[in-house]
Amino acid sequence: MSDGSIDLRTDVPHPARMYNYFLGGKDNYAADREAAAWVEEDFPAVRIAARANRDFMERATRYLAAEQGVRQFLDVGTGIPAVPNLHQVAQEVAPEARVVYVDNDPLVLAHARALLVGVPGPRGRGHSTAYVQADVSDPAAILTAPELTSTLDLSQPVAVSLMALLHFVPGDVHEIVRTLMAPLAPGSYLALSHVTTDFDCGPDDPDGMGRAVDVYTSRGIAVTPRTRAEVGWFFEGLELLEPGVEVVHRWRNERVEDPPLRDKQVSLWGAIGCKV
Numbered sequence: 001m002s003d004g005s006i007d008l009r010t011d012v013p014h015p016a017r018m019y020n021y022f023l024g025g026k027d028n029y030a031a032d033r034e035a036a037a038w039v040e041e042d043f044p045a046v047r048i049a050a051r052a053n054r055d056f057m058e059r060a061t062r063y064l065a066a067e068q069g070v071r072q073f074l075d076v077g078t079g080i081p082a083v084p085n086l087h088q089v090a091q092e093v094a095p096e097a098r099v100v101y102v103d104n105d106p107l108v109l110a111h112a113r114a115l116l117v118g119v120p121g122p123r124g125r126g127h128s129t130a131y132v133q134a135d136v137s138d139p140a141a142i143l144t145a146p147e148l149t150s151t152l153d154l155s156q157p158v159a160v161s162l163m164a165l166l167h168f169v170p171g172d173v174h175e176i177v178r179t180l181m182a183p184l185a186p187g188s189y190l191a192l193s194h195v196t197t198d199f200d201c202g203p204d205d206p207d208g209m210g211r212a213v214d215v216y217t218s219r220g221i222a223v224t225p226r227t228r229a230e231v232g233w234f235f236e237g238l239e240l241l242e243p244g245v246e247v248v249h250r251w252r253n254e255r256v257e258d259p260p261l262r263d264k265q266v267s268l269w270g271a272i273g274c275k276v
Contacts, residue, residue, distance in 0.1 A: 009106070013219050015168055016105045020080040022050035027080045027107060035219045043212035045265030052266045053193050054082065056248035057163045058089050060191045060272055063252060064159045065093035068274075070189060072158040074148070076136050076180070077165030078103040081111050086161060087129045098128045100148045104135040136162075136169055139179040157187035164268065166234070167195040167224050177234050181275060188275045190238060193248050197225045199264035209267035231269040238273030245271040 013035035017028040021036045028036075039046050064070040071094055075086045078101040084092075087099035101112060112131035130147040142148065152158055160180055166173045181190060200208030209225065216223045232245050243251065247263045248270035250256055 013221065014105055014107070015216070015221055016077075016079040016103065016108060019050055019164070020082065022047045023054060023082055025080060025082060027111070035215070035221075038215045038219070039212050042215050043207075043209060045207070046212055048262070048265045049209075049268060052249040053164050053268055053270075056193055056251060056268075056270045057086065057161065058084065059252060060270070061086050061089040061159075061161070062093060064189055064191065064272070065090045065097060068159075068189065070157055070159045071097050072152045072156060073097065073099045073161060074102070074142075074152065074158055074180075075099060075161040075163075076102040076142065077162060077168075078108055078112075078131075080105075080108055091128070096128070098151050100130045100132060100151050102132045102134055102136070102142050104133065109133050136165065136176060137171060139176050143180070143183060154183055155185055157189070158184050159189040159191060160184070162190070162192040164193050164195070166192065167226065168221065170222060170224075174234065174236075181238070184275060186275055189272055190235065190275075191270075191272045192231075192234060193268050193270040194231045194234075195223060195225045196227060196231070196267055196269050198227055198269075199267050207264065209264075226269075228269055231271065235271060235273035237275075239276050241272045241274060245269050 010029040011031050013031045017032040018036045018039070021028040021032055061073065073086060073090055087097070090097040090099060130151040132142055132145040132147045134142045134145060169176065177190065181188065195209060195213070197208060197210045197213065200210045203210060213223045213225055228245050232240070246269070247266055248268045249258060249262060249266050251270045
């Protein structure tokens, strides 16, 4: 990480800061709030979607730590810290769990310096959390970053978390996922969530996620929604865990009692796959 000054680009909306706003956070700026207001006007359920995605991250992390025995996590596209953070969820189950966070937003870097790094590891064995300032479009740089290699042992299983990220990433995102997973040991996992317009009733649906996508695009933030089948392709070569690709608020959530309309309001597919 650089020790120099951080250019936060507060005049340009950023999806991580907009997400923070939708979750009720205060780490955002006028440009973010203005863009977020436009999204809310065209997709009023955006706060429901943001909370459902955050809950999915917590549920997926707890499942991997408690039921699959995962003790190492790589969270790419971390976003601005929000309690509970992934390492807090994992370490509540397994205090020895190790987590590496990755993001390219300078504001996340500013928070990471204070909140995410430097948590002592068990029995004094280094630190249990670390932060890599990098872009997911260069996965090789992530995997070779000293902060990662000194925190995670890639010869042992690692869970890669890509929550609400890939729809913001241009280029060959499938190759990015393959590169991230390639060096990981068998028994590693991929957990991700992804925006979809599968529930929209046509391109002009006033209540559909497509309206939110249009607002993001008009503000210079490219978004590529994908179908359920397309999200499933990210797990090619992996063993997709039950219930497969599911709307995030329904994934292994037996207590959910939401009405059918909630699927459309959330409009995020989520899934976990295992490398065998």
